[in-house]
Amino acid sequence: ASPAAASGSATVKIGIITAESGPYAPYGEEYLAGLKAGLDYLSHGTGVIDGRKVQLVIDDDADSPATAVNDAKDLIGQGVTLIGGTVDSAIALQVAAVAAQNKVLYIAGPAAVDQLDNLNRYTFRSGRESYQDIATAGSFVGDLTGKKVVVLAQDSEFGTANATGVKAVLGAKGASVSSVLVPLSATDFTPFTAKILAAKPDLLFVAWAGTNANALWTALNQQGVLGATQVVTGLANVATYPATGPAGSKITFLAHYFPGAGAGNAYETAMTSAVKAAGGQVDLFTPDGFTAMQMFAHAFEASTGDVNAQIKALEGWSFAGVEGTYTVRAADHALLQPEFEAKLTGSGTTWTPQLVKAVAPDQIAPPLPSTPAWSTS
Amino acid sequence: MSLLEIADLRVSLGGSAILHGVTFDVAASGVTALLGRNGVGKTTTAKAILGLYASAGSIRFDGRELIGLPTYAVARLGIGYVPEDRGVFSALTVAENMRLAEPRDRATAAYDYVYELFPVLKHRAAQSAGTLSGGEQQMLAIGRILLRPNRLLVVDEPTKGLSPKVAAEVAHALKEVARTVPILLIEQNLGVVRTMAGRSVVLDTGRVAHRGETRDLLANPVLTNQLLGVSTANGVSS
Amino acid sequence: MTTLVLLTATGLGLAALYFLVASGLSLIFGLMDVLNFAHGAFVSIGGYVGWTVADHLSGTFGLVGSLLAGIAAGAAVAAATELAVIRPLYGRPLDQVLATVGLGLAIPALLQAIWGADSRTWLLPGWLAGTVNVAGAHVPTVRFLLIGIAVALLIALRLLLGRTRAGLIVRAGVEDREMVTALGIDVRRANSAVFALGGAAAGLAGVLYGLYQGSVSPGDGTSLLVFAFVVVVLGGAGSITGTAVAAIAVGLVQQYADYASASLGDESVVILLAAVLLLRRRNLQGRPA
Amino acid sequence: MVHLVTTLRPETAAALSLTGIGWRVGGRTVLEDIDLAVRDGELLAVIGPNGAGKTSLFNLVTGLTRSSAGRIELHGRDVTTLPAHRRVRHGLGRTFQTSSVLPGMTVAQNAELAAQAAISGPYGSLKPWSRIGARARATAAEALERTRLSADATRRAGSLSHGGKRKLELAILLAGQASRPQQILLLDEPMAGMAVEEVPELTALIREIHASGATILMVEHHMEVVLGLAERIAVLHHGALLACDVPSLITENPTVREAYLGEPL
Amino acid sequence: MTRARFSAPPVRYRRIWRNNWLRALIVFAVLYFLPYSTISIPGVFDGPLDAPGVLQLLAVCLVFAGLAVSYDLLFGHTGVMSFGHGMFVTAGMYVTTILVNHAGYALFTSAALALAVTLIASLLLGAVALRVGGIGFAMVTLAFGQAVSILVISGSPQLTGGEQGQTLNSSAVPAALDGVRNTANLYWIALAYLVLCAAAVWGLTASTPGRVMRAIHENERRVEVLGLNPYLFKLLAFIVSGLLAAGGGIVYLLLLGGATPTVSTSNFTLSLLVMVVLGGAGRRWGAIVGGLVYGYASQSLTRVSGSSAIAGLPGILRGPLEQPLFLLGAAFVLIVFFAPGGLAGRLAAKTTTTGIKEG
């Protein structure tokens, strides 16, 4: 950990555990940039919010659960009661457990796994979840009754979760959903394109977390899948635009966020300028950081010591932010938020996303849990 | 005059001193036998000459200091080595073993000579050396060295494991070779030593205990008894 | 039918990729008995160097350039490794492994530090980006490039090892370095040569993997390493032809299995490996003496 | 277990009997149709030109390689299909032509392991070292004593001189077989590379072992030793059993003279 | 690699045995009392030794050390190289988790069952795999290891949680183990595990079968001709090390509060190999030292790489140094050069010097 020099009664420590090295480093950096931008914005550049000096203690989890848990315990041991971050859903779940054990507030992000909702009283999230992505995709197509939908995903928890998610969401709209799963070890994707074509879908939903996205899109393009059916997928961070670019014109993107998605609202402009000032670039997960800081601030403005008060303050809190209006749903701590439909325009290796339309939070709100994980007292 | 001059050669292995100051010469022609009981340091001496063990003192070959030279450089000076454990490459075929040893300019004459001496090497050319019989391996070790244009041969127990007949043949062959190429011969079989005659050096626990004409040594029961521990003058023959 | 053709063709492409990576590994392991865990890193280096070249000069010219650059880079890095890390550790096989593991960790991290964690897109020259119609199947042109080069490499290596003394020297060196040097041979030079050769193959593989994927990322080579090991073992270390056969087997099996079912696709290779090894009990006992 | 063997053994049976033994490998016939019966307590020398198949024969008998034809019996029980380690329990022991010791362990530990293997019975049972250690050490010490290696007991076996390793081979054999009844020992060129002075001593040692009741097969090129020790001599030639008879007759045999002895030096 | 020979100096059992127990006693006693001390070693640990973060870190180091010891029994002492050791750690971790979370068994019952499962699995696998020798065996185990890994990651996500792993039902975790304030207890459990491993392996290697194992490492054929069946002793080593590994998996599970698929990857097994070699294969203290060092490095290099000292450096230097893996890799290479034959050997300064030159 690297605690800044300043400390004392008038400071609040916020512990951040996220990837600064390893494959997820870029996302971690995006998040941190947003976080700092948020602090800058909320403290009007002073670093002091509500009369308290905010001190960020940032730990690199290097995408290892062991390190993350160790960091969490270390932070808690140091008396930190506000913890945030992590890209990797696996790690987020582990940290959430530690937070609950020790009754400290944890605001996860950008980890997208649905289980972070309704997990425990102490865990919140500052980003979107897979369900909302899927629901967004669902909102693109009109009447789905009798339509064939195919999900292309990796044969992993993330992939299968998406597949089941799509079944639930679009199946409810009368679509018949099947899935084509890709082994994690696969480097050649032609077999799967063949399968997809054989299925003759009306809509192809691509849920891709893995690397080698290029190879995937090239294959889909070369084998004529993109021509044969409507294809929907999530718009990843800026660096991947060139990968999806060539096929981009034929794809409808659902976007958690991309630069400009906020249509230049106050928060977005503030965030953008702050990040630019810091020599960075706004990207997919920058808002998650910004939002996290908003939530932290709201929490410790309610109380610095009493976690229950903080939870109370956050539960049901609705606020304006980078992407639009957010609501922390009291029942399961899901973060209701807008998502976007976008398309890529450009050529070569330079592509820019264009906003097609924003999708309202309630339109894509995840269903309430049948059995609450805790009793809201 | 002498081709190889070893002076005050000292070697220690695994922390213990093995050779404490060995001094002897190898004449420019004929055979010089290096004799001694088991474990006195014969092989160590040979390996030191080849630069396989780090050593102190001086080893001058044709006036050139060998100590400090890497082994391949020593070998390139024309010193051929037949190690005690034969050192055949078991993973390679007989032919490949020989190809490794042969000089750049492939001497077919040499091949003919070797094949004549050890026909088995020809018949087993394609067999992997590791599966050769002990004696066959010994033949390969000797044969492949004879392919090279040597100026000095260091031969460590060449007749070990050879049938009496072949042992005799090898002895005579080496004697032939010795006419043109001087040989430093380490040998336990006194019969062979006698055939080759020449001079001999006897080691005892890392020191030279005796130098002189082989004939005289073997003719002297007292000496042989004291140095080699054999009572009868005409020692043990195979 | 077309599907079968497609699967087979692309399967062979995959096989070519595996062969490219495994051949260098097999060379170094088979001849020098060094299990080189840095091989994957060499591949990645080749990839990035190649990508950098292609990034500056586009088109076919750039393609050739990046291939050459990749080979050169791979060879250079490997040679350096042999000189600085492997050579001082001869006779200490465990330490050699540890050192290569270290490099295997450090190099990708280094690449990430230089080029970032995000994969870099590799724009193929037009003629390579398309597909070739084989009996109705659209086989990506790149695959043919890979197959072609793999075959060329196979032939080249066969000739090199079959005809040259170097292969012989190194093989002998693994068994008994002292005796080889006692035959007046400087075994170290041969070793460097072989290591560099293996590295060159790795570099080439790196570039081609980049083309194959249309991108490069730091972990590329390492991710292929397990498959490479499998191929090497199946083919028998040091046997180039064996490696080729094994690569084809693995490539096709994996491709077909992937099509059959995802979970099967993942397991197929390891099942193949276990089966083959257990059935043809290769036990490395000493020779009768 | 060991006792069973003794009681079950039919008195008539030869210690070792080979019937129609053949070994083909790599398209070559190394051994062909060997019939040989070694009497209990006999000392049989096996001679023959290099490459005749002597070591191969030993490998077949010890089970390191499997014969492609024929039947091997130890004390009347068929062991043709048994793995090497099972045959040892019928009293079989051997030395190797090229010394095969445990280079990283001390000379003493080499012998101790052999002793332990013999003491702790079939599966090298898991008896605690504290129980068998003392015995093993004693046996080992004795074996080293008899082979004059006591002085080197604490040295790494790998650091022994060639002759030293040859002696250790014998020591291991002694320690390993000490506690086994009706031993059958195969010695592959015990004298190779031994200093002349050692030869008489080792000869004496082998005679001693033999006198203690062991059946011995010995491959040796050292004719003086062979003639000094052997009760019978078997001659292998091109993988076939050329002759098997008392020394005097063998040395007369013209083929043996021509193919094997040649002109003695 | 399978030809690896390490020239351990001659061992005179009784004496070394005794004072080694003494040494062990001291070392473990010190480790036992660590959580009571409030000393802080700046630069090494941030915070005093009794700080939860520090204890957690140390606990993980101890588990790694134990796992390394278990692997060394197979690799260093018997000369059998397995690339599938991680699968036993996985077995311990996942069987326990699944039984607790999905079958609702108590933690200890589940752990016991996990060990039972491992026992059977290692017996079967060993019986089959040990029929192939050398690198062949390494690859068969690699294959099975991979198979298990794939099973855990994409076999049945709802059961294993796939690549996300699965947090252990906190309700099943005894109160004495949950929460940061109880980290010391976890630390002691980890320590106990290490002691167990050390005792087991040291005891075994000094025992009758242990000597055979080492002999197999040296010259398998010789052992066979002595009338011992190498196969059985290898199998014994394989099973024991497998069981110890599973135990490690369970302790690790407690430390993390959940199961993680990382332990099933071939990289994890590789890291065990690294620990052993790092410390010195087949050496009494080798695996322990290696495990501790590796554990510490792999966890706290992120601190170094993230430290302000490095952030201050010029770009060319900073880039790589900010990558913990780079530091780790570089460290290995350096250690190999400065501590031939492993750190333990260095510490004991027992590196045997032969006069043999490189040709």
Ligand SMILES: Nc1ncnc2c1ncn2[C@@H]1O[C@H](COP(=O)(O)OP(=O)(O)OP(=O)(O)O)[C@@H](O)[C@H]1O
């Ligand atoms: N690597 C080593 N470490 C320690 N001592 C060694 C080593 N190699 C050999 N020795 C010792 O050095 C001495 C000389 O060995 P050397 O092999 O030269 O004997 P030798 O005269 O060749 O005996 P032999 O006739 O049995 O071959 C022996 O006592 C041997 O034990």
Ligand SMILES: Nc1ncnc2c1ncn2[C@@H]1O[C@H](COP(=O)(O)OP(=O)(O)OP(=O)(O)O)[C@@H](O)[C@H]1O
């Ligand atoms: N695996 C094998 N493949 C081919 N030939 C073999 C194999 N093993 C042994 N041979 C051949 O069988 C013959 C007998 O070998 P063996 O070692 O038994 O001879 P030997 O009688 O012991 O000779 P020596 O007295 O030289 O030790 C040799 O010619 C050898 O080349």
Ligand SMILES: [Mg+2]
């Ligand atoms: Mg010698």
Ligand SMILES: [Mg+2]
């Ligand atoms: Mg023989």
